[in-house]
Amino acid sequence: MGVSAADEKVDWSRIENRAPSVAHMFRDRVTALPDGEAFRYPVGEDWRSLTWSQTRDRAYALAAGLVELGVAAEERVALMSSTRLEWVLSDVAVMCAGAATTTIYPTTIHEDVAYILADSGSRVVIAEEAAQVETLRAHRAELPDLRKVVVIDGEGDGDWVVSFAELEESGRARLAAEPGVVDARIDALTPDHLATIIYTSGTTGRPKGVRLTHSAWTYEAAAVDAIGILSQEDLQFLWLPLAHVFGKVLLTLPLQIGFPTAVDGRVDKIVENVGVVKPTFMGAAPRIFEKAYGKITTMMQAEGGVKAKLFGWAGGVGKEVGLIRAAGGEPGGMLALKYRLADKLVLSKIRDRFGGRVRFFISGSAALNEDVARWFDAMGLLILEGYGLTETSAASFVNRPFAGGYKFGSVGWPLPGTEVRIAEDGEILLRGPGVTSGYHQLEEQTAEALAEDGWFATGDIGEVDEHGFLTITDRKKDLFKTSGGKYVAPSLIESMFKGICPYASQLVIEGDGRRFVSALITLDPESITAWAAKNGMAGDSYRQIVTSQACRDMVQGYVDELNSKLNRWEQIKQFHILDHDLSVEEGDLTPSMKLKRKAVTTKYKDELDKFYVES
Template sequence: MARAARDEQFDQAVIDDRAPSVGHLFRDRVAKSAGEVAFQYPDGDQWASLTWAQTADRAYALAAGLVDLGVEPEERVALASSTRLEWVLSDLAVMCVGAATTTIYPTTLAGDVAYIVADSGSRVVIAEDDAQVAKLLSRKEELGDLLAIVVIDGEGDGDRVLTFAELEERGRARLEQEPELIDQRIDGLTPDHLATIIYTSGTTGRPKGVRLPHSAWTYEAASVDAIKILGSDDLQYLWLPLAHVFGKVLLVLPLQIGFPTAVDGRVDKIVDNLAVVKPTFMGAAPRIFEKAYGKITTMIAEEGGVKAKLFDWAFGVGGQAADARAAEKPVGGLLGLQHTLADKLVLSKIRERFGGRIRFFISGSAALNQDVARWFDSAGLLILEGYGLTETSAASFVNRPVEGSYQFGSVGWPLPGTEVRIADDGEILLRGPGVTTGYHKLDDVTRESLDEDNWFHTGDIGELDDNGFLRITDRKKDLFKTSGGKYVAPSAIESMFKGICPYASQLVIEGDGRNFVSALITLDPDAIQGWAEHRGMTGRSYAEIVGSPEAREMVQGYVDELNTKLNRWEQVKQFIILDHDLSIEEGDLTPSMKLKRRVVTAKYKDQLDTLYGG
């Protein structure tokens, strides 16, 4: 029996005694762990590392460089880069200097980059390479009162564009004159000082800048520390975009807890890096787990024969053992013997693909399919789903890695200090130290989202069970009603399909005001190539493969399976397979890979209309 959330044991003193700011938190960690490894990072074909003392040395130099450029407390410094060591050092420098980080995805288009820089009032932009600098210079009239651009991989111009090394050198020269400069800046920080403005990707309209003070981040770190799911002997692998709130919170946790972090944002290197780094935990979006699940299961299925039968048997046994663990029952007797054999022959080899030391994964930013989560758990790889928003500094809810303290399909219990309420219409309301102080320069929007009692209206629909576990139904604005008057929650159906069909990339449910539900479907380019090779389609283009009768028949089978799990009015009656995948570049997805539902359904309206006789 799962324990009620109110009975959870946690260390309230850790939360009450938290540091005044992220700068204080970082300085305290350096004092406690100076000689221990803080960050690992790729250096050519090898991995290098920095101790906490070495990290502070570089971060302080960069911070002093920002001061030398004229950056004042609470002024903004924008970071336009992928996840890498320099992003980490830059953000720490901004936190120590008392400025505020504005995050920008490297995939963001030039117009939106200029808008974010200008709207945030950023005084400096730290850009990853010449391509990011070119975006800025192409819109330089729109950038506002910008002091400088700093390029990490690229050349300066001796004027307005500095190199990362030049910024660090300027800082070191400044520190020689004023060695206490950065400590004095940290000493002046308070919990209410602005730390970050993160612009929500925005599935419609311009992105909104979410203002988060230092107290939000120190609360997040302290509350996770208080529930004791991580320790100083853990090792994090961090690849998530640090422009996203999920990645950002995972960067604050090691400052509080003291574990080292391996940093590399190259998505195509995740599997290779896991084998080398051998982390104990990793955060990821559901798509990463879906792709891994799809790749492994389809590869085994295509091989067939004895190997496929052994694989299926082992995962069946692993699933029974996982169910026993979840019910807090011993895995003994015949099941214990079978599980030992299954683990030796198959399951341990799956774990080795992920480094062999994973204690758990953390999934966030979108709904995780239960079937995918159970498949990983059968292999001994627990995925803890969590929930939060940019406006709540990422984590508001998370499952715990203890039997009876997690439930698949739920996002777990609230972090200590976070309050939750379900409104009459099912909307999830949150209140606590992690909640935003408001949207940047958007007072009217702030009042719409934050009521007078400081409850944040999330826009998500959900329910709490008797044991305190929260389940998310859908986005409030995404719910639609068919012409028959029945409500449909599209996100839940889309997530379900990705767990059923290992070749799926995207499923977009349509049916608002229609007499039945239809869908746009795209197939994963990597997975479908392997499928095609086993059917004599080697060398054919993606469009030819997905447009083939064989692909149509395959997808129809998975749609039929999906429909057996749905109410009659939710079932997908017709669908279109697009001849290309959805992408950020084409405006179908946000930079954080969230579906722009209204944009996509509007773009393909003519094709969808044909399904309804239009």
């Protein structure tokens, strides 16, 4: 691979001449493309669209409504909703009102909701439905700064609560009386004004509010635009939580570049929606790709016979072609003939499951297994893994969709304008326009993470190769040492297992200060139910299946395969299969589906301790 990050063509003018704020960026987009499609959203079984000018009309009305409620510049407006059109409109409205968005997941526990609202000093909350309003009402005494609650799906109470429609209506009245009120707010914004506070969903202690300015978001959008991987011809499908930094940056990109975005956060509708929307790209957490890989491969295994052999053959051909294309070539001769046949019979049908137009996926928020990435590539579906944190406005690194611009197992090259340095202990340090200005009201924690010269300590361990590709090894705090003095990187092992075992949902490694490594394993309910039907357990419950000896023997085979790829001190000597999967609702995973390791190992400490009882 002769290409390196230094060879990349970058349109630096995009970054140097970027808009002063997100609101300016939005207003410029409306001016440039008033009749272009901006957002697509579901209504019943149909999809409807808003043009950029229609989006402005609604966003300006909502912004004026916030002004009418007394929201001042940089004051916080909290959004507590699933991913839907109203979230998009509300966030844009907050930007246009000169205020700042506080993002809250709808699954956040009540105590943390109250803490986030109080800590951020949020003046208004835009909530999704009545149950959330009642949660806020129950904590009203703890929230002296909270003036009003706006409910999307519900009615106002004539006092503290107003409906979304009422907010929009009051804004239209304000605009009629003062047509320039919103534009005046936008004109007053500067790059250094606060745009967003995102509270990290940490595994211990109170969430920390990450302060992100307008310049951080406009840089992110302009830097992606500058590398030319997206254009107005693209169509995005956006389902990720918009309270998460990954979702938020994917919402900022269309304002800069101008492509339309289909928005629907219902996770159970992702596969159906992708087939209908037919996007050209989509961002997702690795778990989505792992589930698709597991479902398709186990389904083919279950078919057996000629179909399974054909699927395996086609995948092998696809991998050969993928390697050639990654190096900048095209298959020729007999391989080209085999590929055309494999594509017609198998590979194109897999791509059709994802709408048939995907140019690439973007994976972020956790480590993507390299084997899973290579499998998708063999199918003709390139996954570009990226890397960033809430504190770096999401994207700091991303692979590029051209020959020599991506390397499986890495998170790619830095965005132009972002610097990287590896500390002596292997920690990744980042500096650039996307880095946070600090943690809200936490000077000590800010000083610990952010040096005076601008370098941010990520807490991740990694290395940069000679071509500029960054590979993440593990979280610094997750690395542990066995009682024998050997270091183990759990995230890497956990990711490897998901590429080996198509039935795996989660693997949680334990062994800190222990004499060997053990693990908790959960299996994907859908995949393991299909396996059970082929193994004499049709109709059995999930618990019956995963606690059966046949299931354990099957999993043991995959654990043995994993161990064959590990150093002796890293190998899993004991494991326990939980009788239920881990979930966001039970506090095991973050809303972006990232494992809360400490929470899980603490919850199942008794099960893990049994492995280490001396016999």
